[in-house]
Structure formats: C-alpha cells, structure tokens
Amino acid sequence: MDTTLDTPAKTFIEVTEVWVPDGDRLKLAEGNYGGLEEFAAASRRESFAMGEGLPGKAWAEERPVVLKGFDGSYFKRTEAATAAGLTSAVAVPVFDGKTLKAVLVVLCGDDDERTGAIEVWHEQDGLLMLDDGYYGAAKHFEWVSQHTHFPRGQGLPGGVWSSETPILMRDLGSGYRFIRADSAAKAGLTTGLGLPIPVPGGKTFVLTLLSAKGTPIARRFEIWDARSARNGAANEARLIDGICAREGALWDPDNAGNERVVKAWQGAIGRVLGTGVPLVEGGKPGLANGYDSMVALPIHLDGELSHVVAWYL
Amino acid sequence: MQKLVVIGAGMASGRLLEQLFEANPDAYEVTLFNAEPRGNYNRIMLSPVLSGEKSYAEIVTHDDDWYAGNKVTCRFGERVVSVDRERKVVVGEKGEVPYDKLVFGTGSSAFIIPCPGHDLPGVVAFRDLEDTTAMTEASGTPGGRAVVIGGGLLGLEAAAALRMRGMDVTVLHLSGHLMERQLDEAAGYLLQKDLEKRGITVLTKASTKMIQGDGKVESVLLEDGTVLPADIVVMAVGIRPQVQLAKESGLEMGRAIVVDAQMRTSDPSVFAVGECVEFEGNLFGLVAPLYDQAKVLAKTLLDEEDTFKVKQLSTKLKVTGCDLFSAGDFAEGEGREDIVFRDPARGVYKRLVLEGDKLVGAVFYGDTADSNWFFGLIRDGEDVSDMRDTLIFGPSFQGGATADPLSAVAALPPEAEICGCNGVCKGDIVAAIEGGATDLAAIKATTKASASCGTCTGLVEQVLSVTLGDEFVIPTVQPICGCCDLTHEDVRRLIKSKELKSQPAVWQELGWKTVNGCHVCRPAVNFYLLADWPLDYQDDPQSRFVNERNHANIQKDGTYSVMPRMWGGMTDANELRAIADAADKYGAAVKVTGGQRIDLLGVKKEDLPAIWSDLNDAGMVSGHAYSKGLRTVKTCVGSDWCRFGTQDSTGLGIKLEKRLWGSWTPHKVKLAVSGCPRNCAEATCKDVGIICVDSGYQIGVGGAAGMDVKEVERLVDVRTEEEAIDYTVAFIQLYREHAKYLDRPYKWLAKVGLDWVKEQVGDPATRAALIERFDISQSVYQKDPWADHVATRRRLYAPIADLTLEAAE
C-alpha cells in the first residue's frame, strides 16, 4: 500500500454527474467537473427528456449505456465536451424497481496515457458478455475483454452476477481469470469494483470499474451493505469491504460482524441511504480522509436499497 | 530483562505479543520462531486473498517495522526442531536460543485423508500462504478443474474462491448436507443452492476412494465409481493440533498440549496458546477463543491474574453474498423446541432452538440481521420466556412482520408452470390479470389455467391474490397440516414447477413452519417427491408409516404377517410346499385372503429375515400387503379353463401384476381381471377392473369395496391385450402424478372428473409419456424389499437380547 499520496496529474474519469427525474425530464442534481467550467455551465443549462441524449437513452432503454466518440451521435453536449477534451461517456441508470431514481454519468478524456476500464456486461444465453466498455489506452486489454465471457461465479463480473453483491477485487494482475489477468497486469490495472445494475424487466447487467495505479479511477473504494437482511429494521449500512491508499484495509479483520456502521442521513453515505439517489461531491472539505472528491452509488434490489458503493479521489 | 521465546508466529501468539507489549514493553526480550518464512498475518483472510477480494499486503498484521519497533528477534522460515527443558533452550534449524519463559503457539496443520494418491503433486491443503499461492497458480490454467474434498467452512471458501478464479469446481462432502456441524439440513440446502448458482458442483454423500494421476493429480475416484477429472485437489476435511514438538519435549499431552486456565503447561516455565492447546478437554478452531487465551497468557506472563473460560462460538462463512450464521447447539432433543421462520421469496430460513426458557441454538440463512443479539442471548443463557412469541423477529420487533402465506407463490418466477394440463405459466396468468381477468372464471376463460383437472385452482387463486392484493379474497382452503399453508394439490404442483427434489427443498421453498414436517405431511411429501422425481429423490423410510417401514403388517399381538406375491392369483405345488414348510418352521397360521393370496400370520419379528429368505429361495417376492402401492391383481380362470371365458384373463392379470408391482401410489391400488361379464374376479369394485368381452376389454376405474362401495366407471373399451395394459399403466401413472396422498382413485376421480382422465389417457402422446414415466420410476422402485433386506440388513432384525453377536463382529 502506498501511503504517501501523490495526487495523480491525470485521472481516468474527468467528470461525474447525477441526473434526476423531474416530471418528464432529467435535470442535473450535482456534478463534479474538475476544472472544466465551460462544460459544467453547458451541462447546467441542459435537461433531457426520456430517450434524449445519453442520460435519456439510459432511462428509455433501461440499461447502462457506453458511448465512445460524440461526433454525430445522440450526445447533446458534443461541442462543449469536445472543447473540454472529453471523448467518451458511460451512463448508469439507478432504478428502484420500475422507478428511475437517477442517472449517473461519467465522462472521460482520451489520450495515450490514461489507463483504466469502465465496462458494462450483460447476460446472454447463460453467460456474461461484454456489452461495451471504455478502456482509454488499454487497447490490448480492451481486445481481450471483447473476447472473454464469464459463466456464473467466475471472475469479477461472474462473481457479482451470482452473488448479487458488489465486489471489490485486488491485484487484478494476479488472477481474475487467466486470460484477462495477464493482460490486466500488463495494462497496470490493480483494483476492480464490480456492481450489479438492476433494471426493470429482470435483465442482468454488471458494471465494472477497473482502476490503474498511474491514472486511477479512485484511490479509495468502499462497499456498504444496507440490506435489512444484515441490518434488521434499522436504516443503516455497514462497511463490508473497502480499501484506501491512505488508511489501508477498511474491513473487519475478525470476521465477527464489527464493521463500521452509518445511519441514514449520517454523512455522505448516510445521505445516499436517506435519498436513494447517487451523490457526487467535489472540492468540498469533510470527505473521508481528506479526499477531494467522491461518488456514492446506491443499488436498489428486491424492493430495498441494498448496497452503496463509493469511490474517492 | 527476561528472555521469552515464542514458537510460531500465528494469530494467537501475535495477539499475545500485542497484549504483552502494550501492557509492559520492557518486560521481555522476545525471540519469535516461525516455520513459515514470514511474520504474523490474518490467516482467516486467506480465503478472500484466494478469491482476489483481498491482497496479501492487506492482511499482514505485523510488518517488519512492528517487529523492529518492539525489538523482536525474528527467526522466520526457521522451524524449531527440539526443546531442551532441562537446559531451558530452544533448538531451531539454525541454532539454539535460551529462554526463561517459553510459549508454544504452533497452531494446527491440515488433516490429509491418507487415501491412495494423497501425496501426488497437486494435492494441497488450505492453511497458509503457500497453499493459497499453489491454488492461485493452478487456477491459471485455462479450463482448470478443482476438486475440493470437504464441504465445511474452509472447503466452501476455497471452492467459491477457486470458482471466482475461473476454475470448474466440484465439492465433495461425506455427509448428507453441507457444513453439517454448523448448519441443519434446511440451511445446508440453501447454501448448496447458493453455491450451485455460482456454477459450483456439490456432491453430498460422496466418499473419496483414491486420487489418481501419473506424477501429478489427474482425477479423483469416488467409492461409487464416479471419476472426477482434476488439476488440483484441495483437502479441507479438518485440522489436527500441531504438537509433535511439544510431545517430544515431554510436556503433558492430551489430544493437544494440556494447559490450565492461565495457559500454563505441565512445566511452570512453558506456556501454550492457540489451536495447539487442550483446555478441559476442549480443542479450538476459531480465533475468538484464541484471542481470549492470548489476553490471559499476557497477564500470566506479567504475573497478573486472569482466567480463561470456554464460551459459545458462532460461525460465519466468508463467501461474498452468502449470509449465514450459526451458533450454539441445534440438535433435536428431548425438551427442545424449535421456532422456524421461512421466507421462500427471499431465500430466508431462521431457526431458533429453545430448551426450557433459554435459547440454546440459532441457525440463520439469508438474513443474519441481529445475529449478534441472538448470539448474546445464547452466550449469556438469558431467560427468553417473555419474548418467546416474537423472539424470531429480533430485538426491534414492532408487532408487524409475520410469515406471508403467499410468499411461496410470490417467489415463483414468471416461467413457472401453474397449470400442468394446459401448460399455463405464472407469467401468463399475471398478464391475464393485468389485462382485466380478475377472478377465477375469467382466468379460466382467458388462459385455460385450472380449466381442466382443476387441481391447480388453489395456486391460480394465490396468483390472483399476489397480483391484485386485497382486491381478491382467496376462499379458505384446507392446508395439508399445521406445518404449511398449502393444500396437497398446491404442494404437488409446486414440487413439479419449482423442481423441488428433496424434503429440505420442499420445506424451505414452500415455507414450512416446522423444521422437518410432521407425521401427516412427511409421508405425503415423501410420496410426491418419489413419484415426481424417481431418479433424483431418495425414498425416505423415516417418512413412511410403520407397516411400510417394516415391509410387513404388524398384527394385533405384535407379530407380523408375511404374504408372498402370487402373480394374478396363480401358484403351484412348489410354492405351496415352500409356504407349507415355512408355516411349519416358523409356527405361522395360514389364511387364504380376499385378494387370492396366502397369508402367513403370527411370525415373530426376529424370524422375518429367515422366512423371507426361505420364500425368496422358492422364487417368491414380497406381496406388499402393507403398502400404499400395488396390492393384488385378482383374476378368474378365464378362457384357459372356463367355458364362458372370452379372453385369457389370468394371463392379462399376471402381465399387469408383473408390470405394476413395487410401484408406490397415493393409496393402495387393487386390480382384477374377469374373463367375461359374469365377473367371477369381482373386477367391478376394484381401483382398476377389467372385464373381458368378445370384442376385447372393458376397462373400468374408480371402484371400491370398503367403507364406501362403488362400482367402476368405464374408462375405455379396447381391442387388444396390449392396449389394455397400456391404458391401465397410464391410468395408474396419472393417478400417481396427480392424486392427493391417501385419496383412493375413486376419490381422486371425483375431484378431477372422469372426462379429464379419459382425455389424458386417451391421447396417444400423453399416454405414451405417462407409460414412459411409469417405467422410469419402476426402474428404481421395482425391487423386492425382502431380498434387499435379507442381503443388507439381516443382523438388524436380531432380537435385542442377542447383542453379544454385535460385539463379536
């Protein structure tokens, strides 16, 4: 674990935003735009009807959507994005049953250095296949992933699929299914966060965020279990797994149920528990361990908010 | 400063050193030996390291800085080879160290089954980082296959982790369900289902015969002959305290190093902590008590008072997404009571075991909220009588949640078939309801569900209720018994549509309110399972009535009756001679029965195997006079002998009996074949009665001549003997597949209607399918229980007084 914090010059994800339904349109709730002020301003002016633009497409099609290359696409903010050097985006709808709670959108810039992966996997004929993914410079890994599929229980996507639980994998290079492992190691990928993306109608989607050391997606990851099956009637969540570049391991070493617990409305994670809507914060003091920004994404499964995953940079 | 030498840098000794340095950093100068080439790490987290969900770096508890900061002399990678207690020195592989105080913390080693091939490369245990790395490397082979021997905590964590790593994994478990020491059958069933959902194959009752391979592991051979290809075999069948060194140094030993409550061994300068100790006859295998020991030993070493006590333990499995918890004792026993809560829709099972006013055990699957609270109640032996009624809902119970009787139906996936006759799925019915069909009649009209035999009516109503909520009122129904909320018909349908193939599966998925059913529902469920899944389900003799269990009718005076089969009522001189001899030999009374058989009455229990054996030798098999199954086929003498005979009624009767014997049915089944309408075989009051006529065969069904007397109704007239047999077999299979347990055919016919039955057996394809399923079932069940029992269980029937024989064996 590298405890010294060399804030990386470049991060894999440049912009993260949350769009929430307001009547029949999606409005911007919050966003972290780094220094991209003009793109931020353009976004604040925007709103999306169902089916419109990237967030509207994720809403209408009830699935996560990866979009690479905005030119000539349905993307609505192409001009501002291009000016800001953003080239790709992933929209993740957050459904609670049939109700859309929000759409989380992340945008990335392209160059030869940024390595990482944001992948969407979907089930087809009993196997998880790559729907699409954004890999930055990890071209070989992209190719390998396109030619990999995961049966139930195998690898990060297969594990998430069969356990219906977010999973945080370490040392991606040293395992994670033979073929991807080797390539993942070469691409410098270290930590992988996989999460189920429940959608109406029961189709299976798994989202994975694979973070590399040089251009990390995050330097701290957390998985919070909020299911009543773990917490009883209390509206709270416990930190079942996590890893932090500064604090190290964030889990209960005795496997004895003594995890950190937050109640609804307690801090950032508590807010997500309370609202059921993703949260994006940037440039604010008071985040865990002095991080600059954080994203917390709730997962609604079987009629309740089951988990919150959070990543910090 | 005194010199403290510690052998083993494990979890227990690690905690000891922490406590010691915290209390008094200057009390001892410590030398720490460890056979593993590293210091202390969190061994329990090797499982997530194996799965990739933790890194080794994360689980290191004491790094080089920590040892340096506490001035510990580390001799890692060096095994201690002997201890000279006289000279007070420890001899390591690289030299001696003197001690004032010595601590054994050598832990355990994995137990390896000494079967042939256990020493082949590729057979690994799961104990340390080396094992973990070996497994990780094995998982790097594309398409690699792992066999994990042992379905306990360790084995299952290894299995799930290797699956995550991309291997094809099979778990072999000797007992009937997984983790039998921590879980009861129902929780074991849910766990198995959960693992199978991850693509892991689980084989229970699987005994390993040998591990095969040329120079390295290639396959595992089971006792039953199954061969499982394997690139790696993980042995996780248990642990043994690692105490050879202590034994050789002459300390007092039991199964491990004997210590007192201050962790002192028989030598006042030598102490022990962790899995290598035995305290008051107990061994240890989980970290919680080891940490208590470490705390006590730290005090002892600092001349302070403390006492180690054995406490209750709880277990959690570290497989992401599997929520299970077990604590205390949950064996069934005198004076114990269970509280069971199941929620099939969420896959939840909770069971509390009470003894008197105390909670003594708990098993939770799928919902482990409040488990620490329950654990506290068990550990502290609290009186729970005041909250007994709501105990299972946990500490924050507000008076709301109760088991939802509809949850089994709510849990059905849309593709589950509700109406077997017309192939209507739950999804179709829900669609119809959403399309405006809001009562049973409308559902029948739009989907045809429940429009034929009607046995699925209850389920259709439940789907209506689940979909419409309180807008639909379900007519009250009679559940099987107090154990569940479903009728026989519902249970039968759900066993089929949810593919439930074991009793625990039925109890769990259909929300049984008791642990194992009762004397009412168990025989019924046992029958439904064996009728629907002859190849998958194993008949459970414990779920049978006593006569069936004993394969004989117990008589008024406690003796048994023995009745051999006489096919179609035919016998011969040899059989009669054997019967006469048997009657003489065993002092039996002889009675000719109403079903054209000879019954030997008054046979003593201990003579049963001998008399069966004698009759077997004369070519006779059990007449099943006791079973819910085919009893007798009566015939008249027919065309062979009788002037009026139109067909060979005797021949047909024999053929039918040979085809049908041994099959279990919802209630007893009696047949008869008469050679002409004079009906000497009294066929018209049988479950199936065939009257031969010039033009062929008239098949009647649903007769009775008991408390109710009923004449058969005509099922069909056929031309050939072959058709007569086909229709009979198909009718009986239809009855087996659909009737409520303990309904004779006439009662069942009254419910489903003869027309529906005619339609089913009348359709050639349906008829052929029914016959095929019957024959599959017979391939399993048509065997003579006498021969079977004489061969396998003879000594069990010896009189109790003869126990000396057992001892001599």
Ligand SMILES: Cc1cc2nc3c(=O)[nH]c(=O)nc-3n(C[C@H](O)[C@H](O)[C@H](O)COP(=O)(O)OP(=O)(O)OC[C@H]3O[C@@H](n4cnc5c(N)ncnc54)[C@H](O)[C@@H]3O)c2cc1C
């Ligand atoms: C994969 C796995 C998962 C587990 N999960 C859990 C869990 O979830 N919960 C739980 O409570 N428990 C769990 N356990 C059990 C727990 O790890 C043990 O109870 C605990 O580690 C025992 O501690 P110990 O100090 O007695 O022995 P160990 O931790 O085994 O330490 C003994 C050390 O002594 C060394 N040693 C032995 N002989 C010599 C010698 N002659 N010279 C020098 N060194 C020697 C060994 O190399 C070893 O490093 C798990 C165990 C494993 C393997």
Ligand code: HEM
């Ligand atoms: C003194 C003790 C026992 C007596 C007197 C006894 C007697 C009998 C008798 C008379 C039968 C009927 C056999 C037949 O008609 O074919 C029977 C069947 C059976 N016995 Fe026992 N038995 C004893 C102990 C046991 C024990 C200890 C077991 C189990 C470990 C056992 C398991 C069975 C089973 C499973 C059957 C029926 C099997 C089947 O239905 O296929 N019995 N026993």
Ligand code: SF4
């Ligand atoms: S039933 Fe008819 S054929 Fe049979 S014995 Fe009687 S008279 Fe003869």
